[in-house]
Amino acid sequence: MRKPAARIRLADAAFVLFDERGYERTTVDDIAERAGVGRTTFFRHYRSKEAVIFPDHDRLLELIRDRLATSSDSTALVAVSDAVRLVLLHYIDEGDLARRRYALTSKVPALRDREIASVARYQRLFREFIADWMGDPTEAASLRAELMAAAVVAAHNHVLRRWLRGESADPVAEVDEAMREVLALFPAPQSPKGRDDEGTTLVAFRTSQDLDALLPSLRRLIEDSR
Numbered sequence: 077m078r079k080p081a082a083r084i085r086l087a088d089a090a091f092v093l094f095d096e097r098g099y100e101r102t103t104v105d106d107i108a109e110r111a112g113v114g115r116t117t118f119f120r121h122y123r124s125k126e127a128v129i130f131p132d133h134d135r136l137l138e139l140i141r142d143r144l145a146t147s148s149d150s151t152a153l154v155a156v157s158d159a160v161r162l163v164l165l166h167y168i169d170e171g172d173l174a175r176r177r178y179a180l181t182s183k184v185p186a187l188r189d190r191e192i193a194s195v196a197r198y199q200r201l202f203r204e205f206i207a208d209w210m211g212d213p214t215e216a217a218s219l220r221a222e223l224m225a226a227a228v229v230a231a232h233n234h235v236l237r238r239w240l241r242g243e244s245a246d247p248v249a250e251v252d253e254a255m256r257e258v259l260a261l262f263p264a265p266q267s268p269k270g271r272d273d274e275g276t277t278l279v280a281f282r283t284s285q286d287l288d289a290l291l292p293s294l295r296r297l298i299e300d301s302r
Contacts, residue, residue, distance in 0.1 A: 083121045085111040090128040091176045099125075099184045129177055129187060133194050136163055137201060144205045152209040156202065157255040160232045163198070164251050167236055178240040199229045224262045231258045 080088070089110035093102040104125050108118040122128050140159040147155035167174045181187040203225035210217050231254035239247040 082111065082113050082117055086113065086118060086121055087128055087173060090125060091173075091180070094180055099180065099187065126187070126190065129180060130190065130194065133197065136166060137197060140198070140201060144201075149209065152205075153259055156205070156228060157252070157259070159202075160228060160255060161248065161251060164232060164236060164239075164247060168239065168247060175240050178237075195229060195233070199225050202228050220262065224258070227258045227261060228255070231255055 086107060090102070090107045093106055093110055097106075102125065104118055105115060107125060107128070108115050111118075139162055143159045143162060144152075144155050170177075181191050203221050206224050207218060207221035210221060232251060235244065235247050235251040235254050238244040238250065244250050
């Protein structure tokens, strides 16, 4: 049977050692030895033992930027929802590794602090995008962008933690519903960036209700918006 790639073996070895000895007492040399590789191989894949634990946030942030950059004024909120889903799917793809990370960061304050700092980077990215989309330099608009970005991140983290704890059977559907709730709290400006052009923006979310049950509510929303 073919051995797992060195990067995977290093991650597995690290989490086993963290469980056995504790995070602080585990060294890079310990991890490399347990994985059956040299110290040089370890640093070829990870910058530090801390880097073994956390996902590649720089790459995830770049994926979010790329998705947001493809949006227009009328599709900005759809792009935000898609970007949130991208992050959630990354954790889901990690599977057990994501759950092991969650258990570890819950016990080690230094790792929890790093996780909080990483979350702040995501929130800042969403805040900057939303503020630019709103196109309003006033302090009130700046606060609204900050609040909306915080709500976006909070919604994602709520669903993610439910999945990590084994409480969510369909986290993608849950995050779509959570984003619907967030966007309902922050209706889009009538004319983003000061434009007066008119149009129709549709934002789609999955729901367990069938179309016939939804149509009366949709008709009422259309009538109320006229």
